[in-house]
């Protein structure tokens with residue numbers, strides 16, 4: 001969870017995209033139905049970009065930023081649409097992903113940057129993403145889930161209404177992260193091969209990176225990166241891209257760059273995996289060192305942290321909780337916006353304090369969907385089966401200059417049974433003072449020079465890496481445990 005409330009403000013009007021026109025596709029040269037003009041594409045990108053930034057945050061690294069700008073601009077110039085106002089960003093997410101939004105916005109996560117092993121892999125993926133933009137694939141975009149945020153909710157017994165509530169914060173972003181068809185993915189792979197070749201890089205390395213994606217997806221317990229879940233099987237793509245790259249180089253002979261060492265030196269020190277600054281769980285407590293608070297997690301509940309919210313759910317799926325940042329400067333303002341955003345009917349509310357923190361507690365019911373947006377011309381509420389009405393306990397806390405909202409939800413008949421649990425979490429909210437938690441450091445990728453030739457596994461041991469991380473390090477380095485690593489090779493390790 002990050003200190004951002006602005007995400008609530010961004011919502012894209014999908015309906016405005018339905019304006020249709022017929023134009024020539026810049027890549028294929030064919031006439032086709034395009035759902036937006038170039039001006040609309042640019043406007044959509046400009047409108048969506050702040051929600052990407054608000055949700056994920058930008059990763060602050062001047063060296064990396066300069067690198068992606070330089071390669072991005074070089075590639076934009078040789079692309080089919082050099083006139084777009086391209087922009088390139090690294091977002092602060094551990095997930096291995098890259099994505100583009102219309103109008104020329106291209107994003108790489110720090111997670112994918114940590115997994116590349118050379119500049120050629122990067123430029124291949126860059127070409128693929130720019131390809132989605134230049135071939136105007138966004139015209140037929142479909143929304144998709146991102147960051148696995150709703151993964152926890154997927155198995156919930158609770159209704160879609162509750163799921164929507166959890167998802168609301170993500171909606172702005174869901175609009176812009178697209179699920180492309182297989183045909184579009186293949187087309188973008190082909191474009192990526194051509195673009196990276198044109199700026200001098202060896203596109204066979206891009207094929208290599210699909211091997212990394214495949215291994216990541218096979219690793220147990222690993223949530224499937226969006227880059228993969230929305231993309232065709234990486235195994236096939238590895239073969240296809242490799243073949244296309246070889247054909248490209250046969251037709252355009254030359255010395256194609258890989259740039260392994262300079263790329264690795266550039267990512268030396270990049271944050272790897274979760275950043276504890278964004279909150280972490282330990283011994284059934286959630287700690288947020290940056291916002292300096294903690295609260296207990298009900299024992300044996302499932303939980304999921306994302307940059308904009310923290311969700312928890314009972315294993316039986318019958319009750320769930322979430323913590324987010326609420327809109328508003330005062331508890332009263334926040335209460336008003338929460339009631340409006342979620343269409344709450346407030347049953348009771350009172351001001352209180354929790355461990356010395358000013359708070360407002362409410363119990364509400366989520367009103368039926370059909371009432372949303374209707375004029376208040378009638379006070380008649382249609383009778384509803386209480387079994388399908390979701391009741392919510394909300395605690396708003398004014399803490400460190402922001403308002404945090406804790407919601408506990410269950411169907412009305414089960415609400416009273418769960419209420420004690422909800423209240424236990426809310427009343428366990430307190431300031432975080434433990435220096436051990438406040439100063440928790442993230443893992444980082446460090447680049448080492450191998451001093452004597454050995455197998456990858458032994459090399460990692462020699463460098464002090466535990467056995468438990470050999471698989472993970474093998475994926476990061478694109479190596480197998482028995483692969484020989486020669487003296488002088490640069491290699492990635494993980495340390496604080």
Ligand SMILES: [Zn+2]
Pocket residue numbers: 128132180185188231
């Ligand atoms: Zn793609």
